[in-house]
Amino acid sequence: MKKLINDPKKVVDESVEGFGLAHAAHVKVNPDPLFVTRKDAPRTGKVGLVSGGGSGHEPLHAGYVGYGMLDAAVPGPVFTSPTPDAIIPATIAANSGAGVVHIVKNYTGDVLNFETAAEMAEAEGVEVRTVLVNDDVAVEDSLYTAGRRGVAGTVLVEKIAGAAAERGDNLDAVAAIGNRVNANVRSMGVALSACTVPHAGVPSFELAEDEIEIGIGIHGEPGRHKIPMENADGITDRLLEPILADLKPAARDKVLLFVNGMGGTPASELYIVYRHAAKVLEAAGLVVERSLVGNYITALEMQGCSISVLRLDDEMTELWDAPVNTPALRWGM
Numbered sequence: 001m002k003k004l005i006n007d008p009k010k011v012v013d014e015s016v017e018g019f020g021l022a023h024a025a026h027v028k029v030n031p032d033p034l035f036v037t038r039k040d041a042p043r044t045g046k047v048g049l050v051s052g053g054g055s056g057h058e059p060l061h062a063g064y065v066g067y068g069m070l071d072a073a074v075p076g077p078v079f080t081s082p083t084p085d086a087i088i089p090a091t092i093a094a095n096s097g098a099g100v101v102h103i104v105k106n107y108t109g110d111v112l113n114f115e116t117a118a119e120m121a122e123a124e125g126v127e128v129r130t131v132l133v134n135d136d137v138a139v140e141d142s143l144y145t146a147g148r149r150g151v152a153g154t155v156l157v158e159k160i161a162g163a164a165a166e167r168g169d170n171l172d173a174v175a176a177i178g179n180r181v182n183a184n185v186r187s188m189g190v191a192l193s194a195c196t197v198p199h200a201g202v203p204s205f206e207l208a209e210d211e212i213e214i215g216i217g218i219h220g221e222p223g224r225h226k227i228p229m230e231n232a233d234g235i236t237d238r239l240l241e242p243i244l245a246d247l248k249p250a251a252r253d254k255v256l257l258f259v260n261g262m263g264g265t266p267a268s269e270l271y272i273v274y275r276h277a278a279k280v281l282e283a284a285g286l287v288v289e290r291s292l293v294g295n296y297i298t299a300l301e302m303q304g305c306s307i308s309v310l311r312l313d314d315e316m317t318e319l320w321d322a323p324v325n326t327p328a329l330r331w332g333m
Contacts (some may be wrong), residue, residue: 001201007328008198012055019062021088026066030093033086035095036062037072047165047174048072048094051103051158052087053110054079056197057218060154060297062240068291069162070103070326078300079219081109087117091126099127101172103178106134106151121313129171131178133157135187137246138215138223152260152308153185156294156320159329163322169273181316186243189306190235191216191217191223193264195299212299214238218299220264232269236276245283249311251285256292256320258308263298265305270294273305281309290320296328 004177005011018034020029027036035052042048051061052074054211061073071094076082100121104114111132112324119126135153161178169177194203204220207213212235215223227238259265259274274293281288289312297306310316323332 001196001198003196003198005198008201011198012075012077015055016062018080019327026325026327027062030089032231033071033089033106035063035074035086035090035093037066037090038070041094042072042096043071043097044096045168047097047098047169047171048091048096048100049103049158049162049165049174050074050087050091050094051154052076052082052090053105053107054219056207056300057297061158061327064158065153065331066324066326068166068322068324068326069158069329078199081107084117084120086111087114090121090122091117091121091128092311095126099129101161101165101171101175101178102128102130103154103161104130104132105154106147107213108131109151113143116249125156126172129175131157131161131175131182133182135185136184136189136217137186137242138188138217149221151189151218152187152258152297152306153182153310156185156256156258156308156310157181159324160316160319162325163319164321169210175204177315177319178222181310182249184311185308186247186310187306188239188243189216189218189223189262190214190239191262192303194220194227195263197300212304216304218297220299220302232272233276236257236307237280240280241279242310243307243309247309247311249284249286250308252287254287254289254317255281256290256310257281257288258310260297260306261295262302262307263295264301264303267294270305273307277307287318296301
């Protein structure tokens with residue numbers, strides 16, 4: 001294992017410390033328990049947005065703390081949910097009196113720990129709503145989830161719900177737009193290689209040199225099937241087919257096309273995937289209205305990518321375009 005780390009047990013603490021130093025204009029880091037907040041949180045009268053999950057998916061979630069997205073993020077150990085002990089104070093720190101929306105990826109540990117934290121925060125007088133993200137069409141159930149996993153669609157939920165909160169929507173309205181985004185986004189990923197969790201020291205799963213896995217999860221969970229390596233267009237077709245079959249878009253629907261890198265894939269390859277995906281969607285009669293390409297929710301150094309398709313309406317498009325200023329996503333400021 002070759003990694004730029006010191007002690008495998010201190011990877012998350014040292015990484016978040018460095019993140020806070022690098023982005024001090026945007027965020028504050030609370031070291032114990034570990035969570036990250038907006039520098040100006042809480043904003044008077046504004047609904048707070050809090051998300052979190054296992055580390056190893058950077059820039060998710062802390063990279064999206066800032067104007068137009070999250071008010072707080074709670075990083076757990078690598079690929080392991082944070083505990084309520086950290087989620088509760090992060091929720092309280094994000095609360096201005098208007099309530100807090102938890103954005104939770106559908107993994108068993110995340111769901112249980114955020115549920116517990118929401119109950120405890122409400123006992124402290126904080127009104128909480130939860131948006132559960134489950135956009136992955138690869139599997140219905142796995143060892144990690146009851147139902148579909150929450151993957152790259154989480155970034156889109158956080159951006160659009162964050163813009164709604166920033167413009168002054170109330171608690172129920174912010175949760176509603178987050179749920180609407182989740183209902184209209186589908187994702188699927190592929191792994192070309194495994195990743196290595198620092199404290200484990202060995203790859204998290206095995207692939208032969210000429211083999212890839214279609215439908216892999218962001219922690220290395222099993223996908224739909226392993227197949228021999230093929231070209232980018234063929235892989236793109238394999239990812240888009242189940243997305244479109246499940247989403248069932250109508251002709252002339254406007255969509256956002258998101259090609260996300262898993263951490264070890266060059267941007268040049270992601271754009272090759274985007275090139276073919278856009279052509280497939282246009283041939284299906286869809287209008288690619290917005291796009292996002294890059295490493296936004298990763299799995300350490302895994303090689304591969306995911307494709308997400310979000311069916312847009314006018315409000316979602318307006319909120320997507322709204323200004324955002326975070327360490328990992330910035331425009332319109």
